[in-house]
Amino acid sequence: MTQQKYNSEYRAKLYQNRNPEEIQRDKDRRRAYYLRNKKRYLERNKEWKEANREKFREMQAKSYHKTKSDPTNTKKYLLKHAKARAVQKQIDFTLVESDIVLPDVCPILGIPFDRGTRKYGYSLDRKDPNKGYTKDNVWVISQIANAMKWDSTHEERVLFAKWVLSLEGGVLP
Numbered sequence: 001m002t003q004q005k006y007n008s009e010y011r012a013k014l015y016q017n018r019n020p021e022e023i024q025r026d027k028d029r030r031r032a033y034y035l036r037n038k039k040r041y042l043e044r045n046k047e048w049k050e051a052n053r054e055k056f057r058e059m060q061a062k063s064y065h066k067t068k069s070d071p072t073n074t075k076k077y078l079l080k081h082a083k084a085r086a087v088q089k090q091i092d093f094t095l096v097e098s099d100i101v102l103p104d105v106c107p108i109l110g111i112p113f114d115r116g117t118r119k120y121g122y123s124l125d126r127k128d129p130n131k132g133y134t135k136d137n138v139w140v141i142s143q144i145a146n147a148m149k150w151d152s153t154h155e156e157r158v159l160f161a162k163w164v165l166s167l168e169g170g171v172l173p
Helices: 003-015 020-036 038-051 053-069 071-089 143-149 154-167
Strands: 122-126 138-142
Touching (some): 071 122, 122 143
């Protein structure tokens, strides 16, 4: 049994027959102990990471990919990265998680989303690139659709569409 699993099972048993005030008191005590000994904890963790560099990287990567591939976290990741871009570009950001709607298929390409591939993964797109990340200005499209329309003008997209149609004999499928 791993230490983490042991700790969570132990806490579950510990809190099973206790009232909320006792639980909060114990949490506060543990927090105060940690804060008093924070420097020691951080130093111990740093030493372990240095001594187990490969294992630490492996654990870190596994945790990141496990968390990211979890469907319940998709909106969180889209929101987190959009907020970072908004801060970097100094544009409006008023989104909350409930503002993001995850469709089953890409509204542009009509292809189902696939979390396993980057190409058909979810991408939060601003409908009007001159506006910020607001509820009425964002939608979720596939990564590839977003890449196709990214950094191009309306005229460039029309020219591209005409070129693609010319390859197909000028007929829509």
